[in-house]
Amino acid sequence: MQNQDVQKIADLLKALGEFNRLSLVYQLCQCQTPQNAMCLCSCCSVDASVVSRHLKVLKQEGIIELEKSGRERIYSLNREYVANSLRELADLIEHNQPVEKP
Amino acid sequence: MQNQDVQKIADLLKALGEFNRLSLVYQLCQCQTPQNAMCLCSCCSVDASVVSRHLKVLKQEGIIELEKSGRERIYSLNREYVANSLRELADLIEHNQPVEKP
DNA sequence: TTTTTATTTGCATATTTGTGCAAATGTGTA
DNA sequence: TACACATTTGCACAAATATGCAAATAAAAA
Numbered sequence: 001m002q003n004q005d006v007q008k009i010a011d012l013l014k015a016l017g018e019f020n021r022l023s024l025v026y027q028l029c030q031c032q033t034p035q036n037a038m039c040l041c042s043c044c045s046v047d048a049s050v051v052s053r054h055l056k057v058l059k060q061e062g063i064i065e066l067e068k069s070g071r072e073r074i075y076s077l078n079r080e081y082v083a084n085s086l087r088e089l090a091d092l093i094e095h096n097q098p099v100e101k102p
Numbered sequence: 103m104q105n106q107d108v109q110k111i112a113d114l115l116k117a118l119g120e121f122n123r124l125s126l127v128y129q130l131c132q133c134q135t136p137q138n139a140m141c142l143c144s145c146c147s148v149d150a151s152v153v154s155r156h157l158k159v160l161k162q163e164g165i166i167e168l169e170k171s172g173r174e175r176i177y178s179l180n181r182e183y184v185a186n187s188l189r190e191l192a193d194l195i196e197h198n199q200p201v202e203k204p
Numbered sequence: 205t206t207t208t209t210a211t212t213t214g215c216a217t218a219t220t221t222g223t224g225c226a227a228a229t230g231t232g233t234a
Numbered sequence: 235t236a237c238a239c240a241t242t243t244g245c246a247c248a249a250a251t252a253t254g255c256a257a258a259t260a261a262a263a264a
Contacts, residue, residue, distance in 0.1 A: 018221090
């Protein structure tokens with residue numbers, strides 16, 4: 001496995017591996033519809049600027065997506081990507097072989 | 103979901119989300135038999151003391167287990183625990199959304 | 205015993221990271 | 235226009251983190 005592949009997965013896990021960021025992901029996870037940042041703020045007791053920065057990190061890692069709507073940014077969770085990435089790692093760790101892709 | 107549950111998963115992901123630590127996990131993953139720390143050193147170009155500390159973090163998170171054997175510490179990957187934790191998160195992220203109302 | 209090997213720990217340090225506040229930016233509304 | 239709202243950015247700072255080196259510890263080998 002290439003170093004850059006390891007780094008990519010490490011970056012994804014690191015992005016998820018922070019309390020407030022993971023809380024944001026859970027919050028988005030429970031939402032039926034995409035949410036703006038102010039709504040997401042409710043799950044963490046931090047400043048809005050902090051939420052903004054965390055959301056930026058999550059977006060950079062492809063964990064969430066955003067759509068501009070007026071003065072709001074509407075965020076949605078990239079469920080498939082995150083779930084597949086985690087399962088791929090899980091299968092590798094358990095069986096030492098990558099998942100078969102369709 | 104309780105804060106402490108979120109924190110626990112975040113801690114696990116954070117432990118995995120560092121390049122050298124993830125490299126150690128991959129190295130252990132490919133080993134049919136448990137390995138000592140010096141052998142594991144080969145996958146990262148860092149000091150043995152750094153590897154020691156990373157292994158300590160992985161052990162604290164339950165990712166690896168160690169057995170003392172003479173002057174060596176024999177490490178093995180806790181495959182089931184890590185894989186199940188990752189899959190649990192993957193399933194939650196993929197499926198935990200309110201049922202769509204008709 | 206002394207020496208070698210494996211690992212951990214103490215210390216110092218450079219870097220990263222999470223955070224809050226205030227200001228700036230962008231955009232809808234009165 | 236002026237104002238309100240949503241979000242980002244600049245700045246400062248404290249805390250966490252990763253790292254290397256040297257010393258300490260532990261145990262096998264000589």
